Amino acid sequence: MRIRRRIIEYSRGNNLHCFWRLYRWQKETGEGLWHDVLTFMMSRCAHRHGGYIGPDTVIKENLTLPHGLHGIFISRYAEIGENCWIYQNVTIGEVNRKAPVIGDHCLIGAGAVIIGGVKIGSHVKVGAGAVVNTDIPDGCTVVSQAVRVIGEKQKNEGCSI
Numbered sequence: 440m441r442i443r444r445r446i447i448e449y450s451r452g453n454n455l456h457c458f459w460r461l462y463r464w465q466k467e468t469g470e471g472l473w474h475d476v477l478t479f480m481m482s483r484c485a486h487r488h489g490g491y492i493g494p495d496t497v498i499k500e501n502l503t504l505p506h507g508l509h510g511i512f513i514s515r516y517a518e519i520g521e522n523c524w525i526y527q528n529v530t531i532g533e534v535n536r537k538a539p540v541i542g543d544h545c546l547i548g549a550g551a552v553i554i555g556g557v558k559i560g561s562h563v564k565v566g567a568g569a570v571v572n573t574d575i576p577d578g579c580t581v582v583s584q585a586v587r588v589i590g591e592k593q594k595n596e597g598c599s600i
Contacts, residue, residue, distance in 0.1 A: 458484045458508070465494065493517065499543070506549075514538040520545065520561065530554065542577065 461484060465477035478494040485491055490508030492498075493515025503524045504511065510528035513519070517531045520543035525531075530552045531539055537556030541547075545559060548567035553559065560577035570584040 462492070462498075517541070523547070526551075526567070539571075 458481065461477055461481040465474060465481055468474045468477060481494065482491070485508055490511040490513075492508070492511070492513045495515040496513050497518040499519065499521040501522045502519060503522075504526075505524065506527040511525060512529070513525075513531045514533040516533050516536055516538035518538075518540045519525075519531075520541055522544050523541060524546045526547065526549040528550045529547050531541070531547075532552070532554040534555040539553045539555070539557050539559060541553070541559045542561035542563065544561055545563045545565070547553070547565045548569065550568045551565045551571070552569070553565065553571045555572050557571060558574045559565070559571070560575055560579065562578045563575050564580040565571060565575075566580065566582035568583070569581050571581055575581055
């Protein structure tokens, strides 16, 4: 089974073994030239795969990226818990150097955006295309995005959303 898994991973073009090895080495080194060199190499490797994971991002164990780094942006100030799944084109962004803290065992669907200093609880599912900018308690499922009215029409005309 191990050989089969390696062949499948290689055929997808998501060979991230090098990236994760650089990530672990970069976290183990202290400040200095070696840390900077590893950060540069890690950033280049992530760019090659079409994504970005900040050098100071805290990722606990077993982050799963089923589609590789394709379109994924994770802020350098973000914290991601254990056993999380992140699909393609996800943005975990910051506002004023405050980034999301994501709990353990979370699933973040394709195209989701989590931004600002929000806290996502454990066992949370964020649906595809959802925009999250408020705290989410444990065990919830979040879908869609909040609707807001940008302008109002006259009384004679109906408001169609």
